[in-house]
Amino acid sequence: MLKVAVIGTGAICSAHIQGYLTFPDKCQIVALCDIYPEKAERINEEFSLQAAVYNDAKTLLEKEDVNLISVCTPPYTHAGLAIDCLDAGKHVLVEKPMASSLEECDAMNEAQQRNNKILSVVAQNRFTTPMMKVKQILEQDMIGTVLHTQVDSFWWRGHSYYDLWWRGTWEKEGGGCTLNHAVHHIDIFQWMQGMPDEITAVTSNTAHDNAEVEDISIAIGRYPNGSLAQITSSVVHHGEEQQLVFQGEKARISVPWKIKASLSQENGFPEANQSLEDQLMEAYNTQPSLTYEGHTGQIQDVIESIQQNKQVLVDGIQGRQTLELITAIYESANYQRTVKLPLTKESPFYTRKGILKNAKHFYEKGKSIENFKNNQITT
Ligand SMILES: NC(=O)c1ccc[n+]([C@@H]2O[C@H](COP(=O)([O-])OP(=O)(O)OC[C@H]3O[C@@H](n4cnc5c(N)ncnc54)[C@H](O)[C@@H]3O)[C@@H](O)[C@H]2O)c1
Numbered sequence: 001m002l003k004v005a006v007i008g009t010g011a012i013c014s015a016h017i018q019g020y021l022t023f024p025d026k027c028q029i030v031a032l033c034d035i036y037p038e039k040a041e042r043i044n045e046e047f048s049l050q051a052a053v054y055n056d057a058k059t060l061l062e063k064e065d066v067n068l069i070s071v072c073t074p075p076y077t078h079a080g081l082a083i084d085c086l087d088a089g090k091h092v093l094v095e096k097p098m099a100s101s102l103e104e105c106d107a108m109n110e111a112q113q114r115n116n117k118i119l120s121v122v123a124q125n126r127f128t129t130p131m132m133k134v135k136q137i138l139e140q141d142m143i144g145t146v147l148h149t150q151v152d153s154f155w156w157r158g159h160s161y162y163d164l165w166w167r168g169t170w171e172k173e174g175g176g177c178t179l180n181h182a183v184h185h186i187d188i189f190q191w192m193q194g195m196p197d198e199i200t201a202v203t204s205n206t207a208h209d210n211a212e213v214e215d216i217s218i219a220i221g222r223y224p225n226g227s228l229a230q231i232t233s234s235v236v237h238h239g240e241e242q243q244l245v246f247q248g249e250k251a252r253i254s255v256p257w258k259i260k261a262s263l264s265q266e267n268g269f270p271e272a273n274q275s276l277e278d279q280l281m282e283a284y285n286t287q288p289s290l291t292y293e294g295h296t297g298q299i300q301d302v303i304e305s306i307q308q309n310k311q312v313l314v315d316g317i318q319g320r321q322t323l324e325l326i327t328a329i330y331e332s333a334n335y336q337r338t339v340k341l342p343l344t345k346e347s348p349f350y351t352r353k354g355i356l357k358n359a360k361h362f363y364e365k366g367k368s369i370e371n372f373k374n375n376q377i378t379t
Helices: 013-021 037-046 057-063 075-087 102-115 129-139 159-163 183-193 274-285 294-308 316-335 352-358
Strands: 002-007 027-033 052-054 068-071 091-094 119-121 146-154 198-204 216-222 228-234 243-248 251-255 258-264 270-272
Touching (some): 002 057, 002 294, 013 027, 013 068, 013 294, 037 052, 052 057, 057 075, 068 075, 075 102, 091 294, 102 316, 119 294, 119 316, 129 183, 129 243, 129 251, 129 274, 183 228, 183 316, 198 316, 216 316, 228 316, 251 274, 258 274
Parallel strands (some): 002 027, 002 068, 027 052, 091 119, 146 228
Antiparallel strands (some): 146 243, 198 216, 216 228, 243 251, 251 258, 258 270
16 A cells, blocks of 8 residues: 655645545555645545645655655745655655756656656646547557647636746746646647757747736747647637647548548549548547546556556656757747757756746736635646
């Protein structure tokens, strides 16, 4: 039986707690920690956990003999907390984004190596049936070389969203919608398509004059074979119509699932390739569905990886790659130039200090509130 602790008992912690509670024969939540311990007490009561409550992680690590810790705190705390947990010999599941700089990601991965414990970065959208099916189909090479990828990470957040004390600043949130919202789609994009070798991007803040960070970015990635990807990250899109579209030589597939396949007529104009469309549909429909999706699916993966000593699906290397793409978007937009990947330690955005010094501040953060009355979120 794995003993579990959760650090940070705000909005997202319920998804972790529900995940752990789905596997009562495999794990038990024994400790909660928040700098506002009354929030941890409320969670204890809400889920009838009878967990010990702490107001700082160091004391929790000294007093509790836990195996696995979920880090559900704001981004600027992820690296410090995850490293302390790993150095205390615990496995760690850290919320997205992995950290607020590549330097911090590297330090986390070193701590993972040094302690030989699991470090998994939350990317719960991978753990959905449609994503897994599309990944499989791409791996079977049914659509030919991918020529264009479209990533629409469209979200909508009102002005007051950035009033929460840690949001809307480069120091504490670490970035805007590219880092904190599109991270989900950028993770899936690099998992399915691999890393492009250059990025050209533009960022803007169009509707949130209470935030230092961007509320929209548009980036273009280029692969060595000339194939292009366009990644739009936004919190100004009503309806949040998110999609990942892969345009292959032979067919187009996407999440949400939709297919089209064309053949060329004699004059180059398209006609439907019904046979390939049928094969793609068959490949999609015959794959099994996941038993557990979202955070619960990822928690299942982490628990099984600990118990069976196997590799987690989303490790610190994957988390770092996603952050590298995001960092390249920021660097490119900031200096209005194309950025080559991989980024090196010489990148002005490699360290947190560099980001704070160099990143464009769109506005000053306005109001700062400790907590919203309504803690319900959608993910
Ligand atoms: N995976 C997802 O879909 C998803 C959705 C929302 C948020 N998140 C991520 O989860 C993290 C937390 O976001 P949230 O929306 O739950 O924020 P939140 O502010 O609601 O909760 C964070 C909690 O951490 C506590 N905290 C801050 N510093 C701490 C520290 N040093 N030690 C202990 N507790 C500390 C705060 O008091 C707060 O209760 C962020 O990294 C965010 O990007 C992920």
